[in-house]
Amino acid sequence: MINKHLAPKLGILTLGRIRPDHIQTYISDKLTSGLSAKTVKHHYVTLHTALAHALKQGLISRNPCDSVTAPKPQQQEMNVLDEDGVQRVLEAAKSTEYYYLFYFLLFTGCRRSEALALRWLDLDLTLAQASITRSMHHLRDGRIVFRQPKTIRSRRSISLPPSLAISLRQHRTGQASLKATLGLGFSDEDLVFCHSDGSPYLPDTITHYWTKLTRRLGFQGIRLHDARHTHATMLMKDNVDPLTVQRRLGHASITTTFDIYGHLIPEHERQAAAKFDERMAIKPWFEPEMEAVRISP
Numbered sequence: 001m002i003n004k005h006l007a008p009k010l011g012i013l014t015l016g017r018i019r020p021d022h023i024q025t026y027i028s029d030k031l032t033s034g035l036s037a038k039t040v041k042h043h044y045v046t047l048h049t050a051l052a053h054a055l056k057q058g059l060i061s062r063n064p065c066d067s068v069t070a071p072k073p074q075q076q077e078m079n080v081l082d083e084d085g086v087q088r089v090l091e092a093a094k095s096t097e098y099y100y101l102f103y104f105l106l107f108t109g110c111r112r113s114e115a116l117a118l119r120w121l122d123l124d125l126t127l128a129q130a131s132i133t134r135s136m137h138h139l140r141d142g143r144i145v146f147r148q149p150k151t152i153r154s155r156r157s158i159s160l161p162p163s164l165a166i167s168l169r170q171h172r173t174g175q176a177s178l179k180a181t182l183g184l185g186f187s188d189e190d191l192v193f194c195h196s197d198g199s200p201y202l203p204d205t206i207t208h209y210w211t212k213l214t215r216r217l218g219f220q221g222i223r224l225h226d227a228r229h230t231h232a233t234m235l236m237k238d239n240v241d242p243l244t245v246q247r248r249l250g251h252a253s254i255t256t257t258f259d260i261y262g263h264l265i266p267e268h269e270r271q272a273a274a275k276f277d278e279r280m281a282i283k284p285w286f287e288p289e290m291e292a293v294r295i296s297p
Contacts, residue, residue: 005030005043015051015060020067023047027071038073045070078260079221080230081106088217098209100171101193101201102227107164109231109249112203112224113137114154117146120172121188128165131157132250138203154250168192229260236264239271 009026010018023044030040048065055063081089086106093099104115113135122131133155134146149155160168176186178196194200210224228249235245242265246257258265 001043001046006047010047015054018051018060018064020064023064023068027068031071036073037071040071041073044068078229079223079226080233081219081222081226083234085219085222086230089214089219092213092217096209096213097195098193098201098206100167101206102210103164103167104193105224105227106231107161108158109228109235110158111135111228111250112206114149114250116191116193116201116203116206118192119189120192123160123168123192125160125165125169125172128160128162129157130160136200136203144200149250151250151252153247153252156247156250158248232257232261233264236261 006026009029010022013022027040027044030043031037044065048063051060051063051065054060090099090103090106093102101115104110104118105112108115108130110130110132114132117134117136118130118132122133123129124131132149135149135154137145137147139145171192175190179186179190179198182197184198190198191200207224210227214222232245232249235248236242242257242261243254245261246254249257251257
């Protein structure tokens with residue numbers, strides 16, 4: 001990003017000479033060249049971070065990025081599965097090696113990178129808890145690396161639905177048995193979701209298989225990331241409070257949760273109003289007062 005885009009355009013300027021109009025022109029040129037708003041937003045964030053560091057070091061008096069209008073990526077359309085759709089996907093995946101992975105993604109709302117980085121030591125199947133402490137990335141040079149989650153909020157502990165905990169126990173037993181057959185050792189350091197020899201799944205392979213599977217079932221436009229949206233949407237419809245949803249998904253702030261799932265809040269409000277009416281109907285506090293009014297001279 002820096003070598004191919006930022007440096008050739010802005011690297012010729014000294015720090016003190018970078019003005020907001022230089023950055024705004026850069027953004028406009030990149031959008032006009034065909035780069036997506038999401039990609040150019042990454043450029044802006046990288047530049048803003050670098051200049052913020054320069055400001056902290058006293059090399060500049062202000063960050064020119066603060067006076068620039070950053071590009072606003074369009075949010076991709078969110079498609080979700082209903083309860084029947086989830087059951088159909090899992091039933092179709094039962095005969096594949098990805099069954100437990102898809103089960104985990106749908107029932108926890110975790111990101112793909114988080115699930116693929118999960119080790120058995122990160123799971124407490126007795127207490128039905130999962131500790132999300134890292135993520136897996138496939139670099140352009142072919143290397144697989146494990147990194148800390150992108151935000152502090154992404155490092156979290158989440159509860160597993162009981163059915164998922166039971167299913168993962170079966171998966172652990174099967175994985176240990178298969179490795180023993182292959183003459184391989186089994187360790188808590190092993191990946192939960194991986195090939196039979198313990199090597200990691202490639203993220204894009206998982207995504208492509210999910211797409212083929214859902215299309216074969218007649219679902220159109222259901223991305224792997226929509227498994228995460230499906231989980232969150234079901235929680236919101238079940239009146240789970242947004243703060244809990246935020247913590248479960250590992251969003252950096254509650255604002256992100258509202259931006260994505262805020263359209264479900266009006267239904268929550270209607271249900272809250274109905275519940276309040278039901279509660280008040282149980283305790284007709286106004287009737288004695290009204291009766292007193294009737295009998296008073």
